[in-house]
Amino acid sequence: MNYSKESQDLDFAYKVRRALNESSENLPAPTLDRLAQARKLALSRKKKESPAVVRVFRNVLATANGFQFSGPSSWLGRAGLALPAIVLIAGLAGIYEYEQQQNINELADIDTSMLVDELPPAAYVDTGFTTYVNNKQNEESQ
Numbered sequence: 001m002n003y004s005k006e007s008q009d010l011d012f013a014y015k016v017r018r019a020l021n022e023s024s025e026n027l028p029a030p031t032l033d034r035l036a037q038a039r040k041l042a043l044s045r046k047k048k049e050s051p052a053v054v055r056v057f058r059n060v061l062a063t064a065n066g067f068q069f070s071g072p073s074s075w076l077g078r079a080g081l082a083l084p085a086i087v088l089i090a091g092l093a094g095i096y097e098y099e100q101q102q103n104i105n106e107l108a109d110i111d112t113s114m115l116v117d118e119l120p121p122a123a124y125v126d127t128g129f130t131t132y133v134n135n136k137q138n139e140e141s142q
Contacts, residue, residue, distance in 0.1 A: 024032070114121060123129045 027035075114124070
């Protein structure tokens with residue numbers, strides 16, 4: 001297997017610790033006392049570790065000049081949350097208005113063709129006339 005240097009060192013440390021734990025029962029008392037004193041000395045010389053605690057309460061973006069805007073607590077953050085909703089609503093309203101305008105244009109075209117035509121409106125309602133017009137159009141297309 002291809003181990004990194006750190007993992008090899010860690011494996012070696014575990015093996016040494018296991019070997020020391022297994023053979024510690026066979027050591028004489030003076031040796032155990034010297035090992036205990038060496039351990040206490042090593043622990044006293046060990047650097048005190050400062051706790052690395054990081055607490056994040058909100059997302060903050062700080063710029064070079066010190067101006068900060070963050071999350072929903074500032075006006076810029078609130079605008080950033082509201083802007084997509086406003087754009088969505090405006091887009092949906094625009095689509096609705098466009099569809100309404102298309103519908104109005106289609107109805108206006110129908111009204112214009114009826115006003116220009118010489119037939120009375122009652123003819124369009126008559127099912128026999130509709131059948132006659134459909135048959136006439138089929139004959140002309142063939």
